[in-house]
Amino acid sequence: MLFNSYPFILLFLPAVLAGYFWLGRRSNLAPVVWLALASLAFYAIGSWQFLGLLLISIAFNYGIGHLLIAAELTPRQRKAALVLGVVGDLLVLGIFKYAGFVTENINALAGTHVAVHILLPVGISFYTFTQIAFLVDAYRGRVAAYTLPHYALFVTYFPHLIAGPILHHKDMIPQFEREETKHPDxxxxxxxxxxxxxxxxxxxxxxxxxxxxxxxxxxxxxxxxxxxxxxxxxxxxxxxxxxxxxxxxxxxxxxxxxxxxxxxxxxxxxxxxxxxxxxxxxxxxxxxxxxxxxxxxxxxxxxxxxxxxxxxxxxxxxxxxxxxxxxxxxxxxxxxxxxxxxxxxxxxxxxxxxxxxxxxxxxxxxxxxxxxxxxxxxxxxxxxxxxxxxxxxxxxxxxxxxxxxxxxxxxxxxxxxxxxxxxxxxxxxxxxxxxxxxxxxxxxxxxxxxxxxxxxxxxxxxxxxxxxxxxxxxxxxx
Known part of the structure; x- marks a missing residue:
């Protein structure tokens, strides 16, 4: 879905705002869940075939981050967890974004004719970099323990999901946690x-x-x-x-x-x-x-x-x-x-x-x-x-x-x-x-x-x- 479209301006945005502030009068967590679900719906409308990949990425990085934040690991285990998380993120990004490019160059050098056509998931570069920064900061001891709904909203927050900016957890998640943001200003x-x-x-x-x-x-x-x-x-x-x-x-x-x-x-x-x-x-x-x-x-x-x-x-x-x-x-x-x-x-x-x-x-x-x-x-x-x-x-x-x-x-x-x-x-x-x-x-x-x-x-x-x-x-x- 595009910001510069009638369905977004006349339907999606007003409905999400209304639901967010209506729920904000009843709970502090419900608006977070609502906004995260709305962000996933926003993504699915334009790229439904990659919604599963986004959800797996969120679960994977949240799990690695939880290990780095809450688990009692040795320094070697912490480093191994970080490497696993970052390499996993980069591997997925590399397959979807660069497999075709690498194959074309191998074909040019070796005279082969291997064809690789992989559709690029919208926003994958942005949500991958956002989560890599989260993992690195978790390894450095700079991340507080966050709930899954707040983390999911941090990654999927629809104003930034498709084309940035690249968000930082220390800046965004505390804003999502504040009660005053749940009431209209x-x-x-x-x-x-x-x-x-x-x-x-x-x-x-x-x-x-x-x-x-x-x-x-x-x-x-x-x-x-x-x-x-x-x-x-x-x-x-x-x-x-x-x-x-x-x-x-x-x-x-x-x-x-x-x-x-x-x-x-x-x-x-x-x-x-x-x-x-x-x-x-x-x-x-x-x-x-x-x-x-x-x-x-x-x-x-x-x-x-x-x-x-x-x-x-x-x-x-x-x-x-x-x-x-x-x-x-x-x-x-x-x-x-x-x-x-x-x-x-x-x-x-x-x-x-x-x-x-x-x-x-x-x-x-x-x-x-x-x-x-x-x-x-x-x-x-x-x-x-x-x-x-x-x-x-x-x-x-x-x-x-x-x-x-x-x-x-x-x-x-x-x-x-x-x-x-x-x-x-x-x-x-x-x-x-x-x-x-x-x-x-x-x-x-x-x-x-x-x-x-x-x-x-x-x-x-x-x-x-x-x-x-x-x-x-x-x-x-x-």
């Missing part, structure tokens, strides 16, 4: 609706609106210079508003239940360095890769050379997490190389003189954006040779056409760029503070009414009117 409900409306508008009007221009670069046999740039920038902005829209909608839906989700998207194209970009783009994935891969590999504790090697390995695996294809490997390798160059530059130029700080930041922002755009070509292209063809066209101004269609596309791309760089993001507009559990304080004080509410109503109306028959979020594929 008019302020949080209003803020949730407004944030959801903004996200819906971003998805159905902005992301879906510019999507046709992507074909100029990625579906043309021989794009010209201007077509390649317009198409690649169109995809750059489509992906931005698609992911930003999903992140807003997830936060908005969760706020209606009184639950604060972590921010996962924070104006990444405003970053002045690639390090800052990864602190703003898919923020929970960046934190996971840092805490559960980069730091365990040694981080920056073993010298500069190993630090760069750890960065490259981390980003290569981050690229593979997004998809089983060599294009994603190249995308991850590029970002790994970008990060190495960025850290090397920071080591050589630790302090920029004050008069040059602003020009340096502007130059850094332009260079970072261009580097990200180049990497997105590999992220979107079907094959590496297609990506190289597009990049070749982007580097060859002699092929410029600049006809009426290209001018119209350029104007549209410019408008989208102005929105991204000049308009405030949703967190700024709504004052969303996940850490302090605050949102919409200006709205509560009456400083944004009534004009802001009219604008939010228009965003919701246009967002609903812009709903297409079937328009998945791009991150559903990962």
């Amino acid at each position: 008019a302020h949080l409900m209003l803020c949730g609706i407004i944030i959801f409306a903004i996200g819906l508008f971003k998805k159905t009007c902005l992301a879906d609106g510019i999507q046709p221009l992507v074909a100029l670069a990625f579906e043309a046999r021989s794009p010209s210079f201007d077509q390649a740039w317009c198409g690649v920038l169109a995809y750059t902005f489509q992906l931005y508003f698609d992911f930003s829209g999903y992140s807003d909608m997830a936060i908005g839906i969760s706020l209606m239940f009184g639950i604060f989700l972590p921010v996962n998207f924070n104006s990444p194209y405003k970053a002045s360095s690639i390090v800052e970009f990864w602190r703003r783009w898919h923020m929970t994935l960046s934190q996971f890769l840092r805490d559960y891969l980069y730091i365990p590999l040694g981080g920056n504790r073993r010298g500069r050379v190993l630090r760069y090697a750890n960065l490259l390995v981390t980003m290569l695996l981050g690229g593979l997490w997004h998809g089983a294809a060599w294009t994603f490997v190249v995308w991850g390798a590029l970002h790994g190389a970008y990060l190495c160059v960025n850290h090397a530059f920071n080591a050589l130029v630790p302090n920029v003189p004050a008069p040059l700080a602003r020009p340096f930041r502007i130059a850094g922002a332009v260079l970072t954006f261009l580097a990200v755009v180049v990497a997105w070509v590999f992220f979107r292209a079907e094959r590496i040779d297609w990506a190289m063809l597009i990049l070749g066209a982007m580097a060859d101004p002699a092929t410029i056409v600049f006809g009426r269609d290209e001018i119209a596309a350029l104007v549209m791309v410019a408008i989208y760029g102005a929105l991204i760089w000049l308009a405030p993001n949703t967190q700024t507009i709504m004052g969303y503070d996940h850490g302090n559990r605050q949102v919409g304080e200006a709205l509560r004080a009456g400083r944004l009414r009534p004009l802001f509410l009219y604008a939010a109503s228009l965003a919701l109306a246009f967002g609903i009117l812009g709903i297409q028959s079937h328009s998945e979020f791009i991150y559903f594929r990962f």
